[in-house]
Amino acid sequence: MSVVDISGVSKRYDRVVALDDVSLTFAEGEFFGLLGPSGSGKTTLLRSIAGFVEPEAGAIRIDGADVRDTPVHRRDIGMVFQNYALFPHMSVFENIAFGLAVRGVAGAETAERVRAMLALVRLAGYEERRPRQLSGGQQQRVALARALITRPRVLLLDEPLGALDRRLRQEMQIELKSIQREVGITTAFVTHDQEEALTLSDRIAIFNEGRVVQVGAPSAVYERPETVFAAGFLGDANFFAGRAAGRGDGLGRVRVEGPGALLTADPLPADGDPVTLAVRPEKIALTAADAAPAPAGAPLNRLDGRVVQSVYSGNSITYKIAVAGAELTVFEQNRASRPFPAGAAVRLAWSPEHSVVVRP
């Protein structure tokens, strides 16, 4: 049973199309990531679910009921805003209790539930502080507690960790996920941070120019991107544009100007039709050009190249490698005792199943 059902939602601002026929469903208890560059429509969709934006076409259903005519305050949602939007004239306690206060919940019950929330977000003892006396991470947790205390049907997070520095953001990601699990609430969150989307989401929808370009589990979307945009936005990718050139041994061949024939495990269009392959930088193995050739085994894509640049980042090294007129990015764990220097001749190899056919 889906908690939120979005079907065919469109919205335009003047001439700019913000949402173009978007359909998604959030399952019970699901942590759903809305990922895309700024202006891709993800925030507009979140605000449509909340009720701040009125779509021109399509329907949004919460628990099966169309919410078109339901004002924001009756939608039974919780929302965490990018800059938290804590009430500056209220204490932490009053902020968290706000949703109960407007519902006329009795004082004793309110105190009990606020205490439980403060324990959940590990802020016990902060009841009397003012929002401005808290750090960014603490404010974030107050905002989360405030949104959760009314036990809403859906939790909406608008770039919830965007205002935090990197280390705190990583800590909060783990905490956010564990709180969400504990409460079991259906959650939709907007982010432009691909790593955050991969870490937190049960499923991800990738947005571009108002459309959903791909939906799936993080690993599925990452390993099997369907479009050039999805491959390039979620992670890095090397692209090879060529033409389909037959099949053999269950593998497709793609003729690419420069590198020559490349193998893929994906189905191909008719011979001669244009094909684009995407290869993740970490799927490519590097060996020195003068090393003994690997024993013949499973068929591999093999190319010779020369290191143009190597960027050392401690646990990993990112190489730029010139191959037959193109420049490829290769990402290696720092396992070798000596990284390849710039100018070194190297051999690249990757398995055909890592050549993913993507649509333009």
Place this chain on the structure above:
Amino acid sequence: MRRGWAWAINGYLAAVLGFLYLPIAVMMVMAFNQSSLYELPVRFDTVWFEALARNDRLLRASLNSVLLALANTVVATVLGTMAALAFARYRFRGRALLQLLLFPPITIPWLIIGTSMLVLFFWIGIGRGLHAMLLGHVALSLPYVIVVVAARLKSFGPALEEAAATLGASPWQTFWRVSAPVMAPGVVAAALFAFAVSFDQFVISYFLAAPGVSTLPVEIYSAIRKGFTPEINAVSTIIILVSMGIMLLVARFYRFGGER
């Protein structure tokens, strides 16, 4: 070199403060001087305040001024706050034009505004008197109130109100529990502004005053024309203290406003 600069800057500061406050200080000292001819040395006496207490014209005018300023404060603050909310939180036809039209009245000389109001009020039968002055003062102070309240509203944006709505607060609850308390410092500052604009207003009051019904500044002006008496110093001293008190309050609330 640096020492020289420090002297120059302090000297400049002293000159500015002296220029601002010396005339006021002289007037206040003379209010307590027994001599009506400004003779020195000062002989302290409250004779002019006693004379003031017997001067019914001045007292009635003072009462008018206070009542008018209070009425203006209430009307202008309520209307101005509503307008500022509309400008800050709603999109409607003609919003930009209306906002643009707010500012010219601030720059038009009061003399001209006063004359045009007098003409208009006669033309449409409102005439002169306290009610006409109230209309004039409200029109005059509205732009100030709107600008001050709108500045406060701008400092917190619509996110707080949106957050309240997602938490289940109706628009009414959102206004009273979130918008009103957060913008209160701005509204208080605007109200004090409105009071001061009305209380210190001379030109428009002068044009719109009916015979026998005037305000303190108008009465002072006619008293000066008839012949200056130190009672004016006394009443001016009281006005200065009240006005400065109000402005200090404004400054205090403004600082609160900036604190956020």
